[in-house]
Amino acid sequence: MTLEPNTFMNTMVDRVDFTAADKALLKANADWGLAIATEMADHFYSYLGRDSEMSTILNESEGRIHRLRETFVQWFHEMFTGMDDWQFNYATRRWRIGLVHVQIGIGPQHVVPAMAVVVQAVGRKLKAEGKTTDLQEALGKICMIDLAFIEQAYVEVSSSAVLKETGWTEKLFKRLVSTGANSMS
Numbered sequence: 332m333t334l335e336p337n338t339f340m341n342t343m344v345d346r347v348d349f350t351a352a353d354k355a356l357l358k359a360n361a362d363w364g365l366a367i368a369t370e371m372a373d374h375f376y377s378y379l380g381r382d383s384e385m386s387t388i389l390n391e392s393e394g395r396i397h398r399l400r401e402t403f404v405q406w407f408h409e410m411f412t413g414m415d416d417w418q419f420n421y422a423t424r425r426w427r428i429g430l431v432h433v434q435i436g437i438g439p440q441h442v443v444p445a446m447a448v449v450v451q452a453v454g455r456k457l458k459a460e461g462k463t464t465d466l467q468e469a470l471g472k473i474c475m476i477d478l479a480f481i482e483q484a485y486v487e488v489s490s491s492a493v494l495k496e497t498g499w500t501e502k503l504f505k506r507l508v509s510t511g512a513n514s515m516s
């Protein structure tokens with residue numbers, strides 16, 4: 332159950348139909364993306380700060396919030412530049428971001444609404460600055476790919492940990508998960 336970031340990236344690119352035209356549009360707007368990144372970071376961290384659980388995590392260690400603002404700006408800009416045309420380096424970086432969140436114990440319930448805040452804030456900005464809906468769609472797609480990486484990391488890490496600890500096969504594990512879901516519904 333070990334995820335290969337590049338393969339996962341290609342699957343997601345196909346799944347959300349992230350096209351060459353989307354990539355070209357993002358690249359053409361990369362300077363604009365960098366210019367608005369700090370404002371987007373403000374929205375993002377004020378949202379996280381309003382939630383007591385997430386605010387505690389953010390302020391847990393000295394300098395964390397400061398570091399995070401910088402990494403957010405970088406992350407946001409990379410969605411526009413694609414790093415290496417959204418290939419190996421991009422996928423590996425996104426996978427690592429997922430793993431960092433799993434290590435800290437940040438689950439889907441935190442990450443999904445946080446990404447929605449980014450999508451909404453950037454949507455409002457695009458509208459205010461007269462940008463096209465095509466750019467909005469391209470950004471929406473890459474945000475969803477990035478989100479999938481963070482969510483999938485959670486599943487992959489939890490399942491590999493269980494498999495390693497118990498020695499169960501993947502098949503048995505999947506059967507137990509289905510049985511568990513059946514008994515809960």
Ligand code: HEM
Pocket residue numbers: 379385386388389392395398399402403406427428431432435437441442445446449477
């Ligand atoms: C849209 C969703 C999110 C994105 C794109 C994002 C982005 C990032 C990035 C790029 C990093 C740096 C990873 C690295 O060091 O390689 C990071 C780390 C981190 N994120 Fe997020 N994040 C998201 C959601 C959240 C949420 C919901 C929280 C909840 C509090 C959070 C808290 C943290 C923390 C505590 C770190 C580690 C900071 C440190 O001590 O270095 N993130 N995030």
